[in-house]
Amino acid sequence: MKTVIGIDGGATSTRALIANERGEVLAYRTAGGSNPRTVGFDAARRNLATVTAGHQAAVAFLGLAGVSEPEDREPVLRLAVELGFAPAGMVGVDHDIRIALAGGLAGDSGIVVIAGTGAACYGRSASGEVWRAGGWDWEADNHGGAHRVAVAGMEAVLRAFDGRGPVTSLTGKFPERRDFQRMTKSEVAALAPVVLAAAEAGDAVAIQIVERQTDELACAVAAVAQRLNMPAGPVTYTGSLLLKSESYRAAFTTAVRRRLPGASVTEPVFSPVVGAVLLGWQLAGWPVTAEVLANLREFCVENF
Helix, strand or coil, X not given: CCEEEEEEECCCXXXXXXXXXXXXXXXXXXXXXXXXXXXXXXXXXXXXXXXXXXXXXXXXXXXXXXXXXXXXXXXXXXXXXXXXXXXXXXXXXXXXXXXXXXXXXXXXXXEEEEECCCEEEEEECCCCCEEEECCCCCCXXXXXXXXXXXXXXXXXXXXXXXXXXXXXXXXXXXXXXXXXXXXXXXXXXXXHHHHHHHHHCCCHHHHHXXXXXXXXXXXXXXXXXXXXXXXXXXXXXXXXXXXXXXXXXXXXXXXXXXXXXXXXXXXXXXXXHHHHHHHHHHHHCCCCCHHHHHHHHHHHHHHC
């Protein structure tokens, strides 16, 4: 029976879903990160080999963080063929936000926002035109992601200490400035829930941070919608901030509707790794039937 391998690879983890042509899941595996820019190519190779465990499929699709440009995708494409994921010509590689859209809207066209450690927005029209906004780099961009939320929290604490800004309950809940400067991006991003909790408790400074950062996400959505002439969306989402925080998600939805009154913000249908499977189906030219979607949905309900 024909099979497809779908892979979702990020900075800290890699997920692989192996399914047959009816959408029945044969295996689901996880390993460490496979973003070549953050873990290095050798580590990415080891983790990609681990999640596939020697499986060869008729078709494979990999959505990896850090491979947004053609020169980034080519080495990964060669590696996937070398590792025997699928025959040459039957392997697709693209950035992780594309598989997030495919999973979130079950293969339909629309717009997706990722707000995890970083943030970005991506859209695809019914005619296949694509556009991306945000997610350029840590220092100048990634507005709306956990790292920027945490940095804004630290800025507020410093301003309050100096007398340049209002008093905030965030003071005392964040590390000292020197400790903050020594933290990794992931460690800094892990402080974002502190800001969200303060906002939920009514801290005016934290509320302002949440409103500003979610409006940045909505601004990216509006830019993509305008470029693709999709003022009504649909818009879906993924990433830890939007998936785990109801209050952050509500603020994001409000901001999107303010900038795009006709847009609909919808809960993701599937996770990004299922989106990779669906893009594999598309690459193979297989029909995505109601049976396929039902079998994938059954697995997701039981396991995610």
